[in-house]
Amino acid sequence: MLDLVLAGGELVLPDTGVVRGSVGIKDGRIAAIAEAGETLTAAETIDCRDKWVMPGLIDPHTHIGFGAKELDFETEARSAAIGGVTSLLTFHRSPDLRQSTPEWIAEGETRSCIDFGLHFGLTSKLHIDTLVETAQRFGVTSFKVYLMYKGAAGAAKGFTEIDDGLLYRTLLQARQVPGGVVGVHCENVEVIPVFRGPLKEAGRDDLAAWDEQSPDFLEAENVSRVIYFGAKAECPVNIVHLSSAEGLEIVRRHRLFHRNPVTIETCAHYLCMTRDDPAGIVAKVNPPLRRKADCDALWEGVRDGAIVTVGSDHVPRKRATKGPDLWGASAGFPGLATLLPLLIEDGYYDRGIPLERIAAVTSLNVAKLYGLRGKGAIAVGNDADLVVVDPHTIRMVDHAELASHSDYTPVQGRMLRGWPVHTLSRGRHLLADGHLTEAALTAPAGRYLRRG
Ligand SMILES: [Zn+2]
Known part of the structure; x- marks a missing residue:
């Protein structure tokens, strides 16, 4: 049984194209990729219709x-x-x-x-x-x-x-x-x-x-x-x-x-x-x-x-x-x-x-x-590092919503379309429905990427 499915989104495959499909995640990795029409079952499902799923x-x-x-x-x-x-x-x-x-x-x-x-x-x-x-x-x-x-x-x-x-x-x-x-x-x-x-x-x-x-x-x-x-x-x-x-x-x-x-x-x-x-x-x-x-x-x-x-x-x-x-x-x-x-x-x-x-x-x-193995693509076996983007969300950039130590942004006030709604790091929710999760705020689990 999969842990999580990103269901029915537009999968953005770097250098290849955009295809409709679903991504199944287990133990922090991408475990299955299903074509449009196929269903994956998991403990949790996020409906990604009309959303982009990007690495x-x-x-x-x-x-x-x-x-x-x-x-x-x-x-x-x-x-x-x-x-x-x-x-x-x-x-x-x-x-x-x-x-x-x-x-x-x-x-x-x-x-x-x-x-x-x-x-x-x-x-x-x-x-x-x-x-x-x-x-x-x-x-x-x-x-x-x-x-x-x-x-x-x-x-x-x-x-x-x-x-x-x-x-x-x-x-x-x-x-x-x-x-x-x-x-x-x-x-x-x-x-x-x-x-x-x-x-x-x-x-x-x-x-x-x-x-x-x-x-x-x-x-x-x-x-x-x-x-x-x-x-x-x-x-x-x-x-x-x-x-x-x-x-x-x-x-x-x-x-x-x-x-x-x-x-x-x-x-x-x-x-x-x-x-x-x-x-x-x-x-x-x-x-x-x-x-x-x-x-x-x-x-x-x-x-x-x-x-x-x-x-x-x-x-x-x-x-x-x-x-x-x-x-x-x-x-x-x-x-x-x-x-x-x-x-x-x-x-x-x-x-x-x-x-x-x-x-x-x-x-x-x-x-x-940079030799980052398991990163950078939507592929079975890769780390489940994924972002779900709502292409139609229009938001005005406001530094106060960006959670940085810095208290400004040079693009303050710009209207931008296409904001992340979900961000997953090795299958963990960091951003859910546009908000930082408890895990991101209280249980950071980032790993050092050793290369070579
Ligand atoms: Zn420089």
Whole structure:
């Protein structure tokens, strides 16, 4: 006897299509998939007529710990569940990863109601020297290098060892890790001051000035260098949070002539927001929001498969950090809860992006890229990580309903269609009829996703 059946929904199969059917769950896994007309019996049945049943989202890009460090796993995982996100990958950075990682994993296992994995942020020679060791010990196969923190910009943040040599060493080490992939933040931070100085002097304090101080070609230049190094070092490279049409074009051209794997991640805000957004400096983020033409190009990348994953770059800080002006405001904002509704509204409804593409970039492709076994697809034997979406529910985004530590959202007040009504993590109800469950609130059971 099955534990639970999601009955008669529109099953969204990543990269394949949408078919009517039912999903049976037992012991936290998908145990049966029935075609339309077939009936599955279980202890509990949820009627999913006129609803979409999608694989739970896997957010590949979050910063758990940037809000209230100790409590973030608790609050942000709940916010994720509201948005249909059933797994997340978060960046972990510390002077010595060997010492800090066990504690951080324990923190997540105690507090998170969804499953989680780590990317290691690499900022020093010690990190590179211990990369293979830490990768094996903690089951981490993805690493991030922050070209934004080179030179003077890095020194201001306490990083003194980030340069192209460190990047290249990372590539050489990471390729020794089975499934290893290096993600790179691409912005040419040495050129930024050329633009920033005059903009500040001119008294600019608008969001568009943030784009002008780090224009698209500074991202594209870094992208170009990184993927060229990746080819020479024979290491898979992942361009994280790609923001510009110019950067996308560089990767498209590279793929014509090189065979080394280059994947691209973008974020919901680069698809759905521009530098002219009414949110103003609250929407300051690195890389900056661009123009509508960039959104258009990135959506085409999602449609044709050039863009492989879409994340939130969730940063759960308080609104008070968004000041006193553009230059002093913190970068980044929360996005876990609104990731899927934004993609549905702007992608599916406005641009006709097929649902199976949206599912691919938010689940299956993430699972494949990062080696998350049993995740990312509606398939027998997989973890029962599922989200039931009501495509017709129209809701105005209100940060107060998103359960994050942060007390704002850059998309406050937007009307979005398509919100999760049920979220299941390994068969456990986290969201039921649109509300966080007792289990999500009081009995978090998220697991650490060991990879490799
Ligand atoms: Zn970054």
